[in-house]
Amino acid sequence: MAEIVLNVEVRDxxxxxxxxxxxxxxxxxxxxxxxxxxxxxISVKANEFRKSLQTGQLHGHLVTLKYGAESQPVIAKDIQxxxxxxxxxxxxxxxxxxxxxxxxxxxxxxxxQDVCPGLKQGxxxxxxxxxxxxxxxxxxxxxxxxxxxxxxxxxDTIRISDIALPKGVTPVLGDRDFVLATLKVSSAGMSxxxxxxxxxxxx
Numbered sequence: 167m168a169e170i171v172l173n174v175e176v177r178d179x180x181x182x183x184x185x186x187x188x189x190x191x192x193x194x195x196x197x198x199x200x201x202x203x204x205x206x207x208i209s210v211k212a213n214e215f216r217k218s219l220q221t222g223q224l225h226g227h228l229v230t231l232k233y234g235a236e237s238q239p240v241i242a243k244d245i246q247x248x249x250x251x252x253x254x255x256x257x258x259x260x261x262x263x264x265x266x267x268x269x270x271x272x273x274x275x276x277x278x279q280d281v282c283p284g285l286k287q288g289x290x291x292x293x294x295x296x297x298x299x300x301x302x303x304x305x306x307x308x309x310x311x312x313x314x315x316x317x318x319x320x321x322d323t324i325r326i327s328d329i330a331l332p333k334g335v336t337p338v339l340g341d342r343d344f345v346l347a348t349l350k351v352s353s354a355g356m357s358x359x360x361x362x363x364x365x366x367x368x369x
Contacts, residue, residue: 170218170229172240172259174198177207185256194254198231198240200261208233208259215254219245228304231259239304241268262304269338271297274311274346282315284349289320293347298326299338308332313346322349 177184177195184207188195193209218224224242231240244258262268274296279285298311311329318324324347326337337344 170221170223170227171232172210172218172229173214173232174208174210176233177209180207189255194257196257196259198259198261199243201263203261210257212254215257219254223309227307227309228262238262239264241270241304241307243270264304266304267301267334268304268307269299269301270307271299272302272308272311273297274313276313276315276347278314278316282318282349284318284320284322285315287320288352289349290352291315291347292350294345295347298346300331301336301338302332303334306332306334308335311346315349318349320349320351324348 174196175193177188179187185195188209189212191209192212194212194215195207195209198206198208218229223229225245228239228241231238239262240259241262242257243260245254246256247253248255260268274293276291276293279291282291285291300308302308308331311331313324313329323345325343325345327343328346331337
């Protein structure tokens with residue numbers, strides 16, 4: 167994976183007025199948090215920020231912040247988008263110290279839906295959690311939590327314990343085996359599956 171570098175500038179003005187000023191100058195305003203230095207108002211050129219977004223590796227991954235000759239590993243904790251244009255309008259970065267653990271939401275994805283026995287029988291996948299908050303070593307953040315549906319039957323419940331987490335990675339909610347998704351009976355799906363089975367039998 168190519169390293170993502172954000173070249174930032176420090177903003178003199180903070181608050182709503184400072185953010186608007188940055189946007190008028192063709193930049194995306196943001197704030198750098200964490201560590202003993204306290205919050206710092208920053209900005210990144212909008213075109214550079216969009217390019218980093220297009221890699222799909224900016225949000226929730228370790229990236230390098232550069233300010234002049236200084237550099238700092240950070241994580242993009244939050245990115246806000248305009249509700250109409252979908253352009254990025256604000257971001258929050260978190261400083262990451264070497265050897266530290268970060269709390270971050272990781273997306274849950276599902277594979278092999280086309281061969282899932284429960285879905286082929288007319289069931290439906292009901293996703294309870296689209297992401298899971300994890301405590302992760304800063305240098306070992308998983309890109310996704312992947313659930314294999316190839317052996318899942320109707321009525322199965324998929325829990326966090328069904329996923330093999332990387333070494334050192336633990337759920338923030340560590341006191342219970344919470345549900346990620348279930349395979350439920352769908353009346354419409356069952357009807358379609360029955361009709362398909364009848365068609366195959368007649369053929």
